[in-house]
Amino acid sequence: MSSRALRAVAVYCGSxxxxDPVYARAAASLGRLLAEQGIRLVYGGGDVGLMGVLADAVRDAGGEVFGVITRALVDREVAHPGLTNLTVVETMHERKATMSDAADAFIMLPGGYGTFDEFFEVxxxxxxxxxxxxxxxxxxDGYFEPLRALLDGAVRQGFVSEVHRELVITDDDPARLxxxxxxxxxxxxDKWLESSER
Structure with missing residues (x-):
């Protein structure tokens, strides 16, 4: 199986x-790994929660961090002040589209509604x-076991095809992932839509 060069990876995670401290440790570990492999982090631009831990880990390890945040969130002072690049957009949809365009791949870490929304849109x-x-x-630490069961159930019930179930790659080791x-x-x-139709 051939490999693609991952130059930039978008990571979605909790604010x-x-x-459990295990989540912050995992975010920091992934951040260091991205920096070590020369992979640019693309993320939501925040300085809070796992987002901040992840960005700090990449930056502290000498990596490149590209944040995308809405003006409303900047105004609430949650934007990270120390990024390689921070792009401010007007809407959440513009934020998600910009992150998608800037990334070669996507990773979801533990998070809530926003994390789920962003990941499942891509x-x-x-x-x-x-x-x-x-x-x-x-x-x-098994955070996504219920999600895996949900997706497998959706296949069994005929709502997700087997081939599309394979679109979500799950692993508990960041390097292996x-x-x-x-x-x-x-x-x-068959291609259903063009990027301009999203």
Whole structure:
């Protein structure tokens, strides 16, 4: 299986750190790994929760961090002040589209509604052929086991095809997950939509 060069990875994660320190440790570990491998972090531009931990880890390890944040969130003073580049946009949709365009792959860390929304939008864009980019989940301490069960149940009940279930790559090891994302081959399907139609 051939590998693609991952130059930039978008990471979606919580604006809180969660109740267990394991989540912050995982975010920091992923951040250091991205920097070590020369992969640019693309993320939501925040200085709070796992977002801040992740960005700080990349920056502290000498990596490049590209943040995308809405003006409303900047005005609430949650933007990270020490990024390589921070782009301010007007809407959440513009934020998500900008992050998607800037990334070669996507990773979801633990988080809440916003994290789920952002990740599954790019999964859907892969499914629809809007882009051909791999989507991965870093399963920290079993956090995403219920999600895996949900997706498997959706396959059994006929709402998600087997081939589209494989669009969500799950692993509990960050280095192995990056390797699987780099080795991912797009599913051959008829393209439904263009990127301008998202």
């Amino acid at each position: 809180n750190q969660g109740t 999964v859907t864009w892969t499914q629809l052929g809007i882009h051909a980019k791999p989507c991965g989940v870093l399963d920290v 990056l390797g699987r994302l780099a080795a991912w081959t797009p599913v051959t399907t």
